[in-house]
Amino acid sequence: xxxxxxxxxxxxxxxxxxxxxxxxxQSGHNTVSWxxxxxxxxxxxxxxxxxxxxxxxxxxxxxxxxxxxxxxxxELNVNALELDDSALxxxxxxxxxxxxxxxxxxxxxxxxx
Amino acid sequence: GNSVTQMEGPVTLSEEAFLTINCTxxxxxxxxxxxxxxxxxEGLQLLLKATKxxxxxxxxxxxxxxxxETTSFHLEKGSVxxxxxxxxxxxxxxxxxxxxxxxxxxxxxxxxxxxL
Numbered sequence: 507x508x509x510x511x512x513x514x515x516x517x518x519x520x521x522x523x524x525x526x527x528x529x530x531x532q533s534g535h536n537t538v539s540w541x542x543x544x545x546x547x548x549x550x551x552x553x554x555x556x557x558x559x560x561x562x563x564x565x566x567x568x569x570x571x572x573x574x575x576x577x578x579x580x581e582l583n584v585n586a587l588e589l590d591d592s593a594l595x596x597x598x599x600x601x602x603x604x605x606x607x608x609x610x611x612x613x614x615x616x617x618x619x
Numbered sequence: 620g621n622s623v624t625q626m627e628g629p630v631t632l633s634e635e636a637f638l639t640i641n642c643t644x645x646x647x648x649x650x651x652x653x654x655x656x657x658x659x660x661e662g663l664q665l666l667l668k669a670t671k672x673x674x675x676x677x678x679x680x681x682x683x684x685x686x687x688e689t690t691s692f693h694l695e696k697g698s699v700x701x702x703x704x705x706x707x708x709x710x711x712x713x714x715x716x717x718x719x720x721x722x723x724x725x726x727x728x729x730x731x732x733x734x735l
Binding site (some may be wrong): 562596607610 | 623650660661662663664665708710721722724725726727
């Protein structure tokens with residue numbers, strides 16, 4: 507059973523650019539959630555995908571978008587990067603339908619300069 | 620909306636000391652409550668959880684009891700070890716509506732440092 511893997515681990519982008527972060531969910535999991543963790547803060551919910559459809563969104567602007575593929579892996583896209591987008595982006599996978607445990611990846615550290 | 624408030628750190632303790640990290644929450648309905656731990660350079664790991672009032676979650680010597688009357692979920696451990704040094708996050712879930720999984724609201728985290 508493989509865990510949740512995210513790529514890349516670190517990334518530096520320039521303000522205004524676009525970025526795509528990737529997440530492979532744990533085997534058998536059909537739900538992926540994305541979180542943004544600013545330095546010294548707790549993770550903030552961005553959105554969740556369940557069986558390839560968006561299933562809830564936090565308080566993030568539309569330039570944060572996502573996708574889930576038939577194999578349940580997922581992408582987070584951020585357009586028009588701003589300096590405040592610098593953070594650790596965490597992906598969590600779970601098996602939907604109830605209060606099941608969410609398994610987190612190690613995250614992607616994004617730095618916007 | 621939902622929110623979680625936890626005590627600020629860092630908390631510095633000597634090995635074998637008693638640990639309490641306070642956590643209170645605001646939520647509508649009946650959330651599930653969680654403690655996650657983040658070791659340096661790693662992702663979040665679920666430490667324990669409780670899904671209804673008066674439930675006690677426990678794992679690796681850590682315990683927390685879901686207190687609906689005080690809207691609290693304080694984390695305790697009787698005797699901490701150096702290896703417990705990490706950042707601890709209290710979180711709640713509004714439950715899985717219409718399928719999907721937990722959507723978590725986290726506190727800001729409390730850093731624990733345990734010294735010999």
